[in-house]
Amino acid sequence: MTASERHRAARADTVVDPDPDAAAERVADGIEEGALVTVFGRCTVEYDGRASSTLGPGDRHVMLKPDGSILVHTDEGQQPVNWQPPGCTQDAELADGDLRIRSHRSTPDERLDVRFERVTQVSAFAVDDASELAITGTEEDLRERILDDPDLLEADFTPLATERQTSAGAVDIYGEDHSGRTVAVELKRKRVGPDAVGQLRRYVDALERDLHDDAELRGMLVAPSVTDRARELLERNGLEFVSLTPETGE
Amino acid sequence: MTASERHRAARADTVVDPDPDAAAERVADGIEEGALVTVFGRCTVEYDGRASSTLGPGDRHVMLKPDGSILVHTDEGQQPVNWQPPGCTQDAELADGDLRIRSHRSTPDERLDVRFERVTQVSAFAVDDASELAITGTEEDLRERILDDPDLLEADFTPLATERQTSAGAVDIYGEDHSGRTVAVELKRKRVGPDAVGQLRRYVDALERDLHDDAELRGMLVAPSVTDRARELLERNGLEFVSLTPETGE
DNA sequence: TCGTGAATGTCGATC
DNA sequence: GATCGACGTTCACGA
The missing domain is CATH 3.40.1350.10 (Trna Endonuclease; Chain: A, domain 1)
Structure with a gap:
């Protein structure tokens, strides 16, 4: 195992109840490092693109993947309540004192905006996954x-x-x-x-x-x-x- | 705020690099409490139901929701690599010294089996979410x-x-x-x-x-x-x- | 429970 | 980039 491979092996950097600025920095760092980043906390979500949606305050789990996709999950349903597909730009920053995570893509022009009024936990996972899914019955x-x-x-x-x-x-x-x-x-x-x-x-x-x-x-x-x-x-x-x-x- | 409401408010119980038995206990407790549980680590996944699939070892993020759904995410793609819909039974236990998470439903008969050879992190989130998604453009x-x-x-x-x-x-x-x-x-x-x-x-x-x-x-x-x-x-x-x-x- | 059609469907192949 | 069809589609609604 090389140094870079060891660096990639399953690790997790997690902070609990971070300040908004610390949370923003962690998320931004995780994106930068190519990690799979998760954020749990109380947030609102706005989406605008092929359709538009608004989601009021509630506790949700947000996942940002290194391929540019983002998923917002509530405690119910197999499907995310909001999302963006792979290939989107991601950024995390402090906005009016709160953590704001945004995602954007062109063609079609679509934006997702997640604003946290409280951040309970931020994790950055280094993922090493070489296996492919094998499926039968198709x-x-x-x-x-x-x-x-x-x-x-x-x-x-x-x-x-x-x-x-x-x-x-x-x-x-x-x-x-x-x-x-x-x-x-x-x-x-x-x-x-x-x-x-x-x-x-x-x-x-x-x-x-x-x-x-x-x-x-x-x-x-x-x-x-x-x-x-x-x-x-x-x-x-x-x-x-x-x-x-x-x-x-x- | 009542005691039960305080209990529901966004909290996170997280353990890093737990032993397999500690991990199994945490996951089982989280399910029991109605928490949203996440597990990150190196695992294999077997599915059998409407179709069948096998996924070799790799680092993945597993989410168990209190409604019975389960999602297995790799570092790529908006869609989970494996999953089960709401209403499934969930259980976590020690199997041959490893954490094993299983999900099952009837009609159709479908099973998901996630076996961890290493658990990097287990989190249990208490979710409070009363808001409904409002969507336009339909x-x-x-x-x-x-x-x-x-x-x-x-x-x-x-x-x-x-x-x-x-x-x-x-x-x-x-x-x-x-x-x-x-x-x-x-x-x-x-x-x-x-x-x-x-x-x-x-x-x-x-x-x-x-x-x-x-x-x-x-x-x-x-x-x-x-x-x-x-x-x-x-x-x-x-x-x-x-x-x-x-x-x-x- | 089954059937039917909508969906920010997603995803891959192909052009 | 657009089109087309498969998908463990998921999901809500109705019979």
Whole structure:
């Protein structure tokens, strides 16, 4: 382990009940050092950008990440009450005697302003994380499962392409059936509603135009299941459904 | 201020570099007290439920909320790398000498397992937050703007209902034009793609069936703007577009 | 509980 | 930078 790596290894610098100016300095230093900074205290939050929002005084947990993102969490909900995405500028400073943390980005122009009337704790964490998340059960898994064994859709189905472009977007799997009819396949990893049927229909319509083909063209939705409304829509549009999950067995 | 209110007021109990058993006890106590608990350290994460995922060792910030949600954040991204929604059970315990935090819910059956090989810091925050987020610039604002002044869509447009049910779902605004033709209006707060056109088309188709009406039926998409492909789809389906934002002025 | 659609959706790929 | 579709989307609302 090199000195710089040791410097990066999990450390935490924490101050409790800091003065506003001490808090501002800690936060600014943490940002500067590329640390993950958290602030807990009583604050108000203003957001203006794609929409606008105001949040009155309350105790919240604010997280500033070295990639420029910022998250404001209350004690409820999986989602932050306010936030900014990665790539934003961050700054912490003393404003009228209080700690103020601001975030800004352009395109679109968006600003977040967190003002603390009391700071309970500020922490700066040095993060060392090289691992990547490995996930299974995705639409990609469903696609691979079908390409490995095309008969899962129906006997003698032959995939010809994936992500085949049409004038309405890319078809997940493009192939032909036992009699040579073209089949457009739309994949969904979980139970689907009307939106997925609309998507498949757009692709089939586009293929009919693109191929200016009088031959029959089949559209097939592949998912674990469909809602009643989606099934109606499928029938009305002459589209088919095959039940299949991303995971084998189970 | 009563004793219980004082207990709720923003406080933080923090331990640095705790032993695994001390960490487990702190986390368990925090959960028990209804605190917002954060843990920073080197950990691995396993998830199994709607999908499955594995995350190798790295420094992460874990937040447990009193509503049962849990968030695992790396130093990158606005989104947590792993999580559980509100309503999950939470528990912290010593497992093979390490701190292990688990979360579980039913329907669907989902589990999250965070195992720490090192705990850098544990904090328990008492949160007092009575404020609600006030937001503007939503689709609801767009609807109100139109209902206040229906001529924004076109001269002599008359709204008759909002959220009018059809066999394909609810139409945002249902009304009639100067000549008494029925108009189905779909609202979007921001620039739209092909999906919104498909949605409007489903409503118009459903109304044509529901009303078994030979009279002309208009479908109108109202949004700040549309993509090229969405505009093509609109024209192909005989649907109309009106440019309008949720916010007045600007 | 399930279905449906909004969202400051976020994120990644692709053009 | 814009578009498009997946996502363990999350979330609120209604049936």
